[in-house]
Amino acid sequence: MSELSKKQQIVSASDLLFYQRGYAATSFADIAEAVQISRGNFYYHFKSKDSILDAVISLRLANSHKLLRDWESCSLSAAERIGCFINRLLVKQTDIMRYGCPVATLNTELAKLNHPAKATASMLSTVFRTWLRRQFFLLGEKSSADLLAMHLLSRSQGAATIANTFGEQKLLQQEVQLMHDWLRTCIKLPAGNISTPSLASA
Amino acid sequence: MSELSKKQQIVSASDLLFYQRGYAATSFADIAEAVQISRGNFYYHFKSKDSILDAVISLRLANSHKLLRDWESCSLSAAERIGCFINRLLVKQTDIMRYGCPVATLNTELAKLNHPAKATASMLSTVFRTWLRRQFFLLGEKSSADLLAMHLLSRSQGAATIANTFGEQKLLQQEVQLMHDWLRTCIKLPAGNISTPSLASA
DNA sequence: GTCTATACTGAGATAGAC
DNA sequence: GTCTATCTCAGTATAGAC
Numbered sequence: 306m307s308e309l310s311k312k313q314q315i316v317s318a319s320d321l322l323f324y325q326r327g328y329a330a331t332s333f334a335d336i337a338e339a340v341q342i343s344r345g346n347f348y349y350h351f352k353s354k355d356s357i358l359d360a361v362i363s364l365r366l367a368n369s370h371k372l373l374r375d376w377e378s379c380s381l382s383a384a385e386r387i388g389c390f391i392n393r394l395l396v397k398q399t400d401i402m403r404y405g406c407p408v409a410t411l412n413t414e415l416a417k418l419n420h421p422a423k424a425t426a427s428m429l430s431t432v433f434r435t436w437l438r439r440q441f442f443l444l445g446e447k448s449s450a451d452l453l454a455m456h457l458l459s460r461s462q463g464a465a466t467i468a469n470t471f472g473e474q475k476l477l478q479q480e481v482q483l484m485h486d487w488l489r490t491c492i493k494l495p496a497g498n499i500s501t502p503s504l505a506s507a
Numbered sequence: 508m509s510e511l512s513k514k515q516q517i518v519s520a521s522d523l524l525f526y527q528r529g530y531a532a533t534s535f536a537d538i539a540e541a542v543q544i545s546r547g548n549f550y551y552h553f554k555s556k557d558s559i560l561d562a563v564i565s566l567r568l569a570n571s572h573k574l575l576r577d578w579e580s581c582s583l584s585a586a587e588r589i590g591c592f593i594n595r596l597l598v599k600q601t602d603i604m605r606y607g608c609p610v611a612t613l614n615t616e617l618a619k620l621n622h623p624a625k626a627t628a629s630m631l632s633t634v635f636r637t638w639l640r641r642q643f644f645l646l647g648e649k650s651s652a653d654l655l656a657m658h659l660l661s662r663s664q665g666a667a668t669i670a671n672t673f674g675e676q677k678l679l680q681q682e683v684q685l686m687h688d689w690l691r692t693c694i695k696l697p698a699g700n701i702s703t704p705s706l707a708s709a
Numbered sequence: 710g711t712c713t714a715t716a717c718t719g720a721g722a723t724a725g726a727c
Numbered sequence: 728g729t730c731t732a733t734c735t736c737a738g739t740a741t742a743g744a745c
Contacts, residue, residue, distance in 0.1 A: 311710085327619040329531060332738060346711050348740070405615045412672040413607045413615065417529040430672045455669060455678055456685060463665025467657060470614040470632045476657055483658060513728080534720065547723085548729050556721065 312350045314340045316360045323361055324400075324407045327414055358422050362429065365407070369432050383443040384492060387457070390437065391484045394461060398468070398477050406465035408433070434458055444492050453491065460484055514552045516542045518562045525563055526602075526609045529616055560624050564631065567609070571634050585645040586694060589659070592639065593686045596666060600679055608667035610635070636660055646694045655693065662686055 309317070318339040322331045333354070337344045351357045376389045394401060404410065408429045415423040437454035446453055464480035511519070520541040524533040535556070539546045553559045578591045596603060606612065610631045617625040639656035648655055666682035 325619065327531075327616065329529075330620055333740090334738080342710095343712055344739090345713070345715095345741085349710060352740095354739070404619060409668050409672070410615050410619070413612050413668065414529065416671055417527065417606060417612070418532055427672050430669070434673075452681060456682065459665035459669045459678075459682055460662060461665070462668045463661035463663070466611050466615065466664045466668065467632070467661045469618055470611070470629050471636075476661075479654060480658065480661055535722090536719085544728095545730055546721090547731070547733095550722070551728060554722095 311340070311342065315342075315347070315350055315357065316364050319357050320361045320364055323358070323411065325404050328358060328411065328420075329414070329418065355420075355422065358420075359425070362411075362422060362425050365429055366432065369429060373432070373436050383440040384488065387437065387440050387488055388485065390433070390457070391461065391481055391488070394464060394477055394481050398474060401465045401477065402468050402472055402474065405469040406462050409462045409465065430458065441492075446492065457484065457488075460487075513542070513544065517544075517549070517552055517559065518566050521559050522563045522566055525560070525613065527606050530560060530613065530622075531616070531620065557622075557624065560622075561627070564624060564627050567631055568634065571631060575634070575638050585642040586690065589639065589642050589690055590687065592635070592659070593663065593683055593690070596663060596679055596683050600670070600676060603667045603679065604670050604674055604676065607671040608664050611664045611667065632660065643694075648694065659686065659690075662689075 315336060319331070319336050322335055322339065326335070333344050333347055336357075337347065351360070376386050381389070400407075411426050412423070412430065414420075415426050434451075434454050437457055438450045441450040441453045460480065461484070464477055464484075467480075468474070468477040517538060521533070521538050524537055524541065528537070535546050535549055538559075539549070553562070578588045583591070602609075613628050614625070614632065616622075617628050636653075636656050639659055640652045643652040643655045662682065663686070666679055666686075669682075670676070670679040
């Protein structure tokens, strides 16, 4: 068989479909087609659609942690790691222009649906918030680390939103550049482009 | 009867519900209950759900134009008018924390649904983009007016998103303050708080 | 574990009486 | 213009055979 269990295939296909079409708009038929099983067979693996959502959020949390660990294991400086975060928008620009930021769009959808999983979904944002906060802390911005972290998170989600709305790649690239500029001035670093190394690590 | 026609009532109730629950998640039953008519009676006024969406977008466009006209008719300076735009986030902070930015969330939802009305919905963002661009132009930022307009639009939508995700009022207020600070430094204006007059005009 | 068949629900939409 | 009744379809979920 394949390298992944059927259950894992369902979760990973749902992950993609929830991102591309939204949670509510994705039906079991869509997922069943993607993983090539019958609709009825779902309930052997998951007891409800909500439980698939829970599994998808867990998967995304795990993937986010892995991403952050990868950026750290490159043993870059904190400023370069933040640069990696900013450049993530470029690495994912095609998807972002079509479907927006995966974290933000899931959160806003669940907020409107008043869905019980909203709280755990917001943990996806918290992971990046906490990580960014620590990077700014390491840069010496001890008192305003959270403010800076939230500011950057806010700007990255805003950039993703306008790129998705207008479908203009240039907008995303402009905002990424402005974020790098902001990072350079807000921390008192010597010049030198921090954006070069970070694009490599997708 | 009431001051609004039944058709107008349907549009305005749908406007609110589409914002609060999302377009797809709002059913005719929801709208019917809100305006106190029977489900079957819808089709006298609108031939489909999509046509209600078109009407809602038209209404929002008209309301946006009216809002911008109001800010202009106060005969403030261009900088103060931009301040009004920024402060809009504070005026609407309760709704934004619950339901996000009305413009951004509709756009992202329609993008995921691949809905034909996505293009006209993006006009809602374009209205603000164009208006902001003109304000920056009037401030003397002739070559980078569009860049500055999109930057501010991006930041306002990002601020709305994180406030909605984390449910922390303070985050929204912090970002609003940073936008005012940015505005003051990006245009070479004498000091003096530009946020004071703009909160008045909701 | 995987399938088919089916129950049940709520959605958008239509027909026709009043 | 507004109503009730009804159609059709897609969605989630279940039952039970293999």
